Amino acid sequence: EAMYMECIFCKIISGSIPSYKVYEDELVFAFLDIYPCSEGHTVVLPKKHIERFTDLDVKDASDLFASVHKISKVVSKTFDLHGMNIGMNVGEVAGQSVPHVHVHIIPRKEGDNGGSMHSIVETNPDTGNLADLAKKVRESF
Ligand code: AMP
Ligand code: ZN
Numbered sequence: 001e002a003m004y005m006e007c008i009f010c011k012i013i014s015g016s017i018p019s020y021k022v023y024e025d026e027l028v029f030a031f032l033d034i035y036p037c038s039e040g041h042t043v044v045l046p047k048k049h050i051e052r053f054t055d056l057d058v059k060d061a062s063d064l065f066a067s068v069h070k071i072s073k074v075v076s077k078t079f080d081l082h083g084m085n086i087g088m089n090v091g092e093v094a095g096q097s098v099p100h101v102h103v104h105i106i107p108r109k110e111g112d113n114g115g116s117m118h119s120i121v122e123t124n125p126d127t128g129n130l131a132d133l134a135k136k137v138r139e140s141f
Contacts (some may be wrong), residue, residue: 004049009100013047022075027060028067038107038114040079045066045102053090053101068103075105083108087117 004010011017019031022042033041045065050056056064071091072086089095095097108114 003098005050007098008102009045009098009102010029010049013045023067023071027063030067030071033104035074037104038112040075040081040105040107042105043102044071045100049103051099052096053100056101063091064101064103068105071082071107072105075107079107082110085114087119102109 008017008136012019013029020034021031023030023044026047029109030042030044044064044067046056046060048060050060054102062063067126068086074085076084085108086103087106088101088103089097106114116118
């Protein structure tokens with residue numbers, strides 16, 4: 001759990017692979033994405049090697065999002081952003097290419113021609129059953 005020798009993000013955290021670091025504390029590490037979607041594209045990760053967001057415990061998830069909150073405000077100010085998309089690809093099917101939990105902070109500006117969360121996937125699911133679906137989820141807690 002602590003560190004995987006084969007994990008590129010663990011190697012970045014340990015310093016054995018260089019990165020454009022923007023923030024580090026005892027729990028998280030953040031660097032500029034080397035294939036940025038927009039200028040200032042930042043990736044925030046817990047130092048603990050865990051593959052999926054859903055495998056984090058509530059404390060680690062909370063700490064991660066507290067850091068994302070802090071770092072996103074600084075990135076926004078630094079690059080004079082008009083907005084951001086903040087999110088993660090969870091699982092290969094969702095586009096996660098590095099199996100170490102990370103959150104993307106993607107800077108947005110007026111006229112950048114980018115999309116929203118709604119541009120990620122569109123399977124045109126049925127909307128007549130939303131009450132049933134909501135109930136199903138409520139009953140799964
Ligand atoms: P994901 O596709 O959600 O797994 O995100 C992984 C991100 O890490 C991608 O946006 C990559 O461009 C980025 N990335 C991969 N290798 C490096 C690296 N060595 N330094 C910085 N960013 C990287
Ligand atoms: Zn790792």
